[in-house]
Amino acid sequence: MDAVLHISTLHYLVLGAALFLLGVIGVLTRRNVVVVLMSIELILNAVNLNLVAFSRYWGGLHGQVFAIFVITDAAAEAAVGLGILIAFFRNKETVNMDEVNLLKW
Amino acid sequence: MLFLDHIWLIPLLPAFGATLTFFFGRKLQKATVSAVCAGAIVVAFLFACGAVWQYTNWASTPENFHRPYQTILYTWLGTDTGHLTYVLHHGKRTAPFQADVGFLLDPLSSIWLLFVTGVGMLIHIYSIGYMAHEGGYYRFFGYLNLFMFSMLTLILANNYVLLFVGWEGVGLCSYLLIGFYFHRKSASDAANKAFIVNRIGDAGFLLGMFFVAWYFGSLRFTDVTRLAHSGQFAIGDPIITAATLLLFVGACGKSAQLPLYIWLPDAMEGPTPVSALIHAATMVTAGIYMVARSNALFVLAPTSMKTVAIVGALTAIFAASIGLVQNDIKRVLAYSTVSQLGYMFLALGVGAFSAGVFHVFTHAFFKALLFLGAGSVIHAMSGEQDMRNMGDLHRRIPVTHWTMFIATLAIAGIPPFAGFFSKDEILWQTWTSEGGAYRLLWVVGYFTALMTAFYMFRLMYLSFHGRPRMSHEVEHHIHESPTSMTGPLVVLAVCSLFAGFLGWPHSLGGSDRFAKFLEPVFAREAQVLTEQGRAAQVAAGEKEAERTTSIEYLLMFLSVAAGVVGWGMAWKAYRHADRGYVEPIAAAPPLYKWLLNKYYVDEGYDYVFTGRRKIGDTRLGALGLGEASAWFDSNIVDGLVNGAGWITRLTATISSWWDKWVIDGVGVNGPAILARMLSYPVRLFEWGLVQWYALVMTAGLVGFVFYYVYH
Numbered sequence: 001m002d003a004v005l006h007i008s009t010l011h012y013l014v015l016g017a018a019l020f021l022l023g024v025i026g027v028l029t030r031r032n033v034v035v036v037l038m039s040i041e042l043i044l045n046a047v048n049l050n051l052v053a054f055s056r057y058w059g060g061l062h063g064q065v066f067a068i069f070v071i072t073d074a075a076a077e078a079a080v081g082l083g084i085l086i087a088f089f090r091n092k093e094t095v096n097m098d099e100v101n102l103l104k105w
Numbered sequence: 106m107l108f109l110d111h112i113w114l115i116p117l118l119p120a121f122g123a124t125l126t127f128f129f130g131r132k133l134q135k136a137t138v139s140a141v142c143a144g145a146i147v148v149a150f151l152f153a154c155g156a157v158w159q160y161t162n163w164a165s166t167p168e169n170f171h172r173p174y175q176t177i178l179y180t181w182l183g184t185d186t187g188h189l190t191y192v193l194h195h196g197k198r199t200a201p202f203q204a205d206v207g208f209l210l211d212p213l214s215s216i217w218l219l220f221v222t223g224v225g226m227l228i229h230i231y232s233i234g235y236m237a238h239e240g241g242y243y244r245f246f247g248y249l250n251l252f253m254f255s256m257l258t259l260i261l262a263n264n265y266v267l268l269f270v271g272w273e274g275v276g277l278c279s280y281l282l283i284g285f286y287f288h289r290k291s292a293s294d295a296a297n298k299a300f301i302v303n304r305i306g307d308a309g310f311l312l313g314m315f316f317v318a319w320y321f322g323s324l325r326f327t328d329v330t331r332l333a334h335s336g337q338f339a340i341g342d343p344i345i346t347a348a349t350l351l352l353f354v355g356a357c358g359k360s361a362q363l364p365l366y367i368w369l370p371d372a373m374e375g376p377t378p379v380s381a382l383i384h385a386a387t388m389v390t391a392g393i394y395m396v397a398r399s400n401a402l403f404v405l406a407p408t409s410m411k412t413v414a415i416v417g418a419l420t421a422i423f424a425a426s427i428g429l430v431q432n433d434i435k436r437v438l439a440y441s442t443v444s445q446l447g448y449m450f451l452a453l454g455v456g457a458f459s460a461g462v463f464h465v466f467t468h469a470f471f472k473a474l475l476f477l478g479a480g481s482v483i484h485a486m487s488g489e490q491d492m493r494n495m496g497d498l499h500r501r502i503p504v505t506h507w508t509m510f511i512a513t514l515a516i517a518g519i520p521p522f523a524g525f526f527s528k529d530e531i532l533w534q535t536w537t538s539e540g541g542a543y544r545l546l547w548v549v550g551y552f553t554a555l556m557t558a559f560y561m562f563r564l565m566y567l568s569f570h571g572r573p574r575m576s577h578e579v580e581h582h583i584h585e586s587p588t589s590m591t592g593p594l595v596v597l598a599v600c601s602l603f604a605g606f607l608g609w610p611h612s613l614g615g616s617d618r619f620a621k622f623l624e625p626v627f628a629r630e631a632q633v634l635t636e637q638g639r640a641a642q643v644a645a646g647e648k649e650a651e652r653t654t655s656i657e658y659l660l661m662f663l664s665v666a667a668g669v670v671g672w673g674m675a676w677k678a679y680r681h682a683d684r685g686y687v688e689p690i691a692a693a694p695p696l697y698k699w700l701l702n703k704y705y706v707d708e709g710y711d712y713v714f715t716g717r718r719k720i721g722d723t724r725l726g727a728l729g730l731g732e733a734s735a736w737f738d739s740n741i742v743d744g745l746v747n748g749a750g751w752i753t754r755l756t757a758t759i760s761s762w763w764d765k766w767v768i769d770g771v772g773v774n775g776p777a778i779l780a781r782m783l784s785y786p787v788r789l790f791e792w793g794l795v796q797w798y799a800l801v802m803t804a805g806l807v808g809f810v811f812y813y814v815y816h
Contacts, residue, residue: 024803027796027799028799028803029796031796036796100794100795101792101794102793103793103795104788104791104792104793
């Protein structure tokens with residue numbers, strides 16, 4: 001019982017790692033830019049989870065404050081990313097990442 | 106001393122008239138314009154009389170005995186602080202560069218002042234009648250007043266620079282008034298000619314002035330005269346000779362002497378009162394005034410004196426001979442003026458300064474009278490100037506006829522009219538001066554006197570006697586001029602009759618008051634010249650007894666005889682002149698043609714100096730110089746320019762080839778090509794797909810993790 005009820009730092013880290021992995025797989029495999037952005041949000045939140053978990057573990061507030069910063073940053077990043085996406089869609093009428101291949105030599 | 110202290114008002118009065126006329130003349134009534142402009146001259150004349158009267162009183166007091174009166178208003182050019190200096194010719198001393206607005210009144214300028222304002226006043230009054238029906242009335246009077254201002258500045262200046270200001274001012278007014286009928290091409294051409302020819306003379310005057318400043322360290326007449334008298338300069342000093350010769354070039358331009366006389370006959374394009382005022386009585390005597398003013402310098406330069414005398418005598422006979430056959434009434438008078446000016450220079454050149462000035466004085470009256478009379482004739486003839494179309498006018502315009510007749514007697518040297526005394530004095534002085542070295546010039550002057558009498562009586566007989574030769578319409582309109590024109594004629598006729606008495610010679614029991622009046626200015630020069638002459642006499646082994654009065658009587662008789670003979674010849678030839686009359690000189694056709702065309706001097710100048718005509722295929726003179734310069738410019742200068750351009754382009758081509766193929770091709774593009782080639786394998790990894798990059802990054806991360814975890 002004890003083991004079941006007690007949610008240790010490790011649990012958080014495992015959940016964070018799982019979320020991170022899901023995010024990475026999403027970023028690498030999905031072709032829809034919207035989904036890729038959502039996957040990035042997953043990665044960021046995985047990191048947030050880690051930060052909050054360690055914050056609790058160490059008994060300080062730095063991690064939590066930093067997590068709020070990351071959330072803010074994520075919001076800004078989503079806004080910019082979606083803005084680029086809309087501009088992109090207006091030009092190419094697609095949101096497929098495979099068709100975005102101009103960024104090369 | 107009211108008048109003498111305010112002598113600067115004399116030139117300012119006409120300046121005021123001119124200013125008023127130029128600014129408001131268009132809006133003013135003709136009566137107002139004539140009242141202001143003629144009034145200014147009348148006041149100036151009265152003022153001048155007052156000033157001269159006060160001067161004679163002032164100069165007869167013991168402390169100011171025979172001194173010139175000088176008043177300096179302010180320093181106009183340079184400074185009086187001594188900061189602006191230049192080094193004199195000997196390099197030891199500096200002199201301040203300075204010219205004043207200062208006025209000098211001495212007997213010489215007094216005479217000019219009186220006759221310029223007097224004759225000027227009469228001509229202004231005459232112009233009121235003459236110009237009554239002309240356009241540009243206010244413009245004419247404005248120019249006349251501006252002229253009077255300049256002329257009075259010239260006369261009253263106390264230094265060469267201010268004299269030059271007046272000198273240029275009268276030149277400008279002469280230009281403006283010759284070109285008064287500017288819509289006529291010939292008038293504007295004549296104006297340009299006068300201005301340009303005068304400019305040549307002015308260049309000489311300026312250079313002469315620079316020499317004087319450089320040599321004497323001052324441009325004030327009093328200073329220069331004092332230094333010239335001081336004895337530190339030898340007679341025949343080369344710099345003084347050069348300076349005086351250059352000044353004489355200026356006088357030649359202004360006073361229409363050979364070879365610069367050509368502008369004066371053409372200047373007759375101007376209105377007749379202008380010819381009378383500027384081109385007969387006043388402005389053209391400015392050169393004589395300047396030479397007389399510089400008499401102390403000229404006496405130190407015998408070469409210059411000889412030049413002046415010879416040029417004067419040659420001009421006198423040259424112009425008189427042209428005048429013999431001219432048909433335009435004003436042109437005859439113009440050549441007569443040139444000839445008489447030659448007389449005056451002859452007098453100056455032989456050292457008879459006061460005789461020359463005396464002739465200027467008498468000539469001002471009778472020549473102004475002749476011109477004004479000619480203007481009256483032209484007025485009566487509805488603008489006709491050709492004497493071939495006149496005749497029998499003496500009954501129609503008697504006042505003009507009789508006044509002109511008096512002037513003709515005066516200029517022909519018939520006693521007791523004014524011209525006799527002055528001309529006879531010149532001839533007598535020419536005969537005696539320097540122990541008789543100038544007797545050849547006396548012969549020239551004598552024949553000139555004969556010719557003068559002939560052409561003047563020819564003018565009288567052709568225009569006033571003989572058969573009428575004008576058209577009926579013109580004949581119908583002939584009328585005597587209004588009183589404003591005949592009045593000045595009468596006054597001038599009286600002057601022509603009596604002015605000569607001022608110089609009644611000693612040999613006829615007179616006292617020659619004129620020469621006595623001028624003595625303070627010329628006495629010293631006369632002394633120097635007498636000594637020179639005595640030396641020449643001793644050298645020639647002649648006796649002093651040569652200067653006897655019996656010879657003077659003989660010469661006097663001869664010159665009167667010349668006048669009478671000339672008169673008689675003209676009487677015989679032209680008394681009954683009808684249509685198609687024959688000129689006596691036409692008996693020798695080449696000579697007649699030669700004279701009628703004025704010795705082809707204008708044509709010669711066109712060939713040699715202006716280049717308007719070509720000699721064969723070559724063009725000389727100014728235009729030739731222009732053409733040669735244009736050729737030099739377009740062939741040599743432009744050739745060099747184009748050559749330089751061609752070389753620049755060649756080197757640029759080589760340079761650009763080098764830049765394109767060597768610098769760019771090898772140096773710049775070479776490394777670029779190398780980099781591009783080396784970049785091919787690297788570029789294979791650049792897909793452009795974000796997710797591939799993310800995949801590689803993740804793979805790398807995983808790789809590192811594995812490496813660190815399992816290593």
